[in-house]
Amino acid sequence: MTAGETGPMLLRVEGLTLDYPLPRERLLAPAPRFRALNAVNLHLAKGESLAVVGESGSGKSSLARTVLALERPTAGRVEMMGQDVFALPPAGLRALRRHAQMVFQDPYGSLDPRRKIGWTIAEPLDALESGVSAAERKARIAEVLDSVGLKPRDAERFPHEFSGGQRQRIAIARALITHPDLIVADEPVSALDVSVQAQVLNLFMDLRERLGLSYLFISHDLAVVRHVADRVAVMRHGEVVEEGGVESVFNAPRHPYTQALLAAVPRVGMPRRRNAGS
Amino acid sequence: MSSETQTSALREYWQRGRGQANLMIGLAVTLTLVAVALVSLVWTPYTVSAIDIPGKLQPPSADHWLGTDQFGRDVLSRIMAGAVNSIAVSLVAVGIGAGIGVPLGALAAARRGLVEEVVMRFNDFTFAFPALLSAVMITALFGPGAINAIIAIGIFNIPVFARLTRAAALSLWKRDFVLAARVAGRGRTRITIDHILPNIASLLIVQMTIQFALAILAEAGLSYLGLGTQPPNPSWGKMLNEAQTLMFIAPQLAVFPGLAIMVTVLGLNLLGDGLRDLLDPRLRRLR
Numbered sequence: 001m002t003a004g005e006t007g008p009m010l011l012r013v014e015g016l017t018l019d020y021p022l023p024r025e026r027l028l029a030p031a032p033r034f035r036a037l038n039a040v041n042l043h044l045a046k047g048e049s050l051a052v053v054g055e056s057g058s059g060k061s062s063l064a065r066t067v068l069a070l071e072r073p074t075a076g077r078v079e080m081m082g083q084d085v086f087a088l089p090p091a092g093l094r095a096l097r098r099h100a101q102m103v104f105q106d107p108y109g110s111l112d113p114r115r116k117i118g119w120t121i122a123e124p125l126d127a128l129e130s131g132v133s134a135a136e137r138k139a140r141i142a143e144v145l146d147s148v149g150l151k152p153r154d155a156e157r158f159p160h161e162f163s164g165g166q167r168q169r170i171a172i173a174r175a176l177i178t179h180p181d182l183i184v185a186d187e188p189v190s191a192l193d194v195s196v197q198a199q200v201l202n203l204f205m206d207l208r209e210r211l212g213l214s215y216l217f218i219s220h221d222l223a224v225v226r227h228v229a230d231r232v233a234v235m236r237h238g239e240v241v242e243e244g245g246v247e248s249v250f251n252a253p254r255h256p257y258t259q260a261l262l263a264a265v266p267r268v269g270m271p272r273r274r275n276a277g278s
Numbered sequence: 279m280s281s282e283t284q285t286s287a288l289r290e291y292w293q294r295g296r297g298q299a300n301l302m303i304g305l306a307v308t309l310t311l312v313a314v315a316l317v318s319l320v321w322t323p324y325t326v327s328a329i330d331i332p333g334k335l336q337p338p339s340a341d342h343w344l345g346t347d348q349f350g351r352d353v354l355s356r357i358m359a360g361a362v363n364s365i366a367v368s369l370v371a372v373g374i375g376a377g378i379g380v381p382l383g384a385l386a387a388a389r390r391g392l393v394e395e396v397v398m399r400f401n402d403f404t405f406a407f408p409a410l411l412s413a414v415m416i417t418a419l420f421g422p423g424a425i426n427a428i429i430a431i432g433i434f435n436i437p438v439f440a441r442l443t444r445a446a447a448l449s450l451w452k453r454d455f456v457l458a459a460r461v462a463g464r465g466r467t468r469i470t471i472d473h474i475l476p477n478i479a480s481l482l483i484v485q486m487t488i489q490f491a492l493a494i495l496a497e498a499g500l501s502y503l504g505l506g507t508q509p510p511n512p513s514w515g516k517m518l519n520e521a522q523t524l525m526f527i528a529p530q531l532a533v534f535p536g537l538a539i540m541v542t543v544l545g546l547n548l549l550g551d552g553l554r555d556l557l558d559p560r561l562r563r564l565r
C-alpha cells in the first residue's frame with residue numbers, strides 16, 4: 001500500500017441516502033420508492049472499529065452495501081482514503097476495492113458451492129492484483145488460511161466439507177487476501193452457534209491487532225458490539241440517531257431509541273435469535 | 279476442478295442414481311435410442327429406401343420383423359433411420375434454443391433495466407405463438423423441409439431457455455457469494471461465467487432433456503403435416519402420415535412409428551425427471 005493516498009480518514013460517509021425502487025402500483029405512475037438510508041453521516045479512522053447497531057430493517061445491510069459501492073446511492077458521498085467512491089472511473093474503483101473487503105452474515109451463502117476454497121479465497125487477488133505469480137498466489141492463499149486457523153491443504157476442499165464456523169473463517173480469509181485496511185462485516189457471527197461465535201469474534205479482534213485493520217462492524221447483538229468496537233452508531237429507519245464511543249453510548253444513551261434498545265437486551269452475552277428480516 | 283475430484287463426484291452420482299427407477303429406465307431407453315441410431319448409420323436390415331412393390335404391405339414376419347409399407351420398404355429399417363433423423367433435428371433445435379436462450383437470459387439477469395425489458399418482451403412475443411403453430415408459420419414462409427423444421431423448433435426453444443436462465447440467474451445474483459465476487463471487483467460478464475452459469479448448469483441439463491423430448495414430438499408433428507422431413511427420407515412423423523390412409527388395411531404401419539415416438543418421449547421425460555432428482559433434489563419438492 002502506498003502511503004500518500006491515505007488521508008487522515010479511512011472512510012467518510014456524508015449525507016448518504018439510498019432509495020430502493022418498489023414495484024409499480026399502476027402502469028403509468030412513477031415507481032414508488034422506499035428510503036432505506038436517510039442522510040447518514042459516519043467516519044472511520046485507520047485502525048478504528050465502528051459498530052452499527054439497529055433493529056431489523058433499519059438499513060444496516062443497505063449501509064454496508066452502499067459503502068462498498070454495491071448499491072448506487074440516491075444522494076450523498078462515500079469517501080474512501082480521500083477518494084469519492086461514486087465519482088471514480090471503474091478502474092479507480094477497482095483499485096480502491098483492494099483496500100476494502102466484506103464478510104457476510106451467512107457462511108452458507110457467501111461461498112460458491114461449486115468452487116474450491118482456494119479458488120474462492122483467491123478471487124479478490126485474481127481480480128484486483130495483476131502480475132501475481134502462481135507461486136506467490138499459492139503462498140498468499142496459505143498465508144491467509146493460516147491467519148484464520150486453517151490448513152493450506154484446506155484450499156483443495158469444497159465448502160460443504162466445512163462447518164459454519166470454519167466457513168466463516170474461510171470468508172474472512174478471502175477478505176484478508178488483498179491486505180485490506182477496512183473490513184465491512186455484516187453480522188458476521190449472528191448465524192453461528194454461540195460457542196463458535198466467541199471464537200470467530202476473537203479472531204476478528206486478533207486480526208485487528210496483528211494487521212491494524214479497521215472494521216465497520218454491523219450487529220444487533222450489543223454484547224458483541226461492546227467487545228469489538230471503539231465507537232457505535234445507532235440506526236433507526238435508515239437514520240443514525242446516535243453516535244459516539246461505545247462506553248459513553250452504552251452507559252449514558254441520549255436518544256430514547258438507544259435507551260429502548262439497551263433495555264431490550266435480555267442478558268448480556270446471551271445469544272439472540274435473528275429476526276426473520278428482508 | 280481436478281479430474282480426480284470429478285471422477286469421485288461422478289462415482290457418487292452413480293451410487294445415488296443407481297437406486298432411481300426413473301433415471302435408470304430413462305437412461306436405458308435413451309441409450310438404446312442412440313445405439314439404434316448409430317447402428318443404422320452403418321447397418322440396417324434392408325436398404326432404407328429400397329422400393330419393392332410386389333412385397334408391399336406385408337405383416338410382420340421373420341424376414342421383415344415389423345413388416346413392409348405401401349412401397350414394400352422395410353419398416354424396421356425406416357424406424358431405425360428415423361431415429362437418426364429425430365435425434366439430429368432435436369439436437370440441433372435444442373442446441374439453437376439453449377445456445378441463444380441461455381446467453382439472452384443470463385444477459386437480462388446481469389444487466390437488468392432496458393436490456394432485460396427488451397429481451398423479455400422478445401421472449402413474450404415468441405412464446406405467445408403455440409409451438410406447432412409458429413413452426414407451421416415458419417415453414418409456410420420459408421417452405422417445408424428438415425432444415426426449416428429445425429429452425430422453427432429451435433426458435434420456439436429460445437424463450438424457454440431464456441426465461442429459465444433469467445429466473446434462476448436473478449435469484450443467484452442476490453446471493454452473498456455473488457456479492458462477494460462484486461466486492462472482489464469482478465465484472466458482470468465474469469461473474470456470469472464464474473458463478474451464475476456453473477450454478478444453473480444442472481437445471482439447464484434437466485430442461486434440455488425435457489425440451490429434447492418436446493422437439494422430437496414437434497418434429498414428428500411437422501413431418502406428419504408434411505412440413506418437416508421430406509420423402510424419401512425416413513421420419514417417424516412422416517411414417518405416421520403415410521400410414522393414415524392405410525389405417526384399415528395395415529394398422530401396424532401406424533403402430534410402430536407411434537410406439538417409437540411414445541417410448542422415446544417417455545424415456546426422455548423419465549431421464550429428465552431422474553436427472554432432476556439426482557442433480558437438484560430441491561426442485562423436486564417445488565413441483
Ligand SMILES: Nc1ncnc2c1ncn2[C@@H]1O[C@H](COP(=O)(O)OP(=O)(O)OP(=O)(O)O)[C@@H](O)[C@H]1O
Pocket residue numbers: 020021022034036054055056057058059060061062063220275276277278
Ligand atoms: N433490494 C431491495 N429492494 C427494496 N427494498 C429493500 C431492498 N433491500 C432492502 N430493502 C428494505 O430496506 C430496509 C433496510 O433493509 P436492510 O437489509 O438494510 O436492513 P437491516 O438493518 O440490515 O436489517 P436486518 O437486521 O434484518 O439484516 C428494509 O425495510 C428492507 O425491506
Ligand SMILES: [Mg+2]
Pocket residue numbers: 060061062186
Ligand atoms: Mg442486514
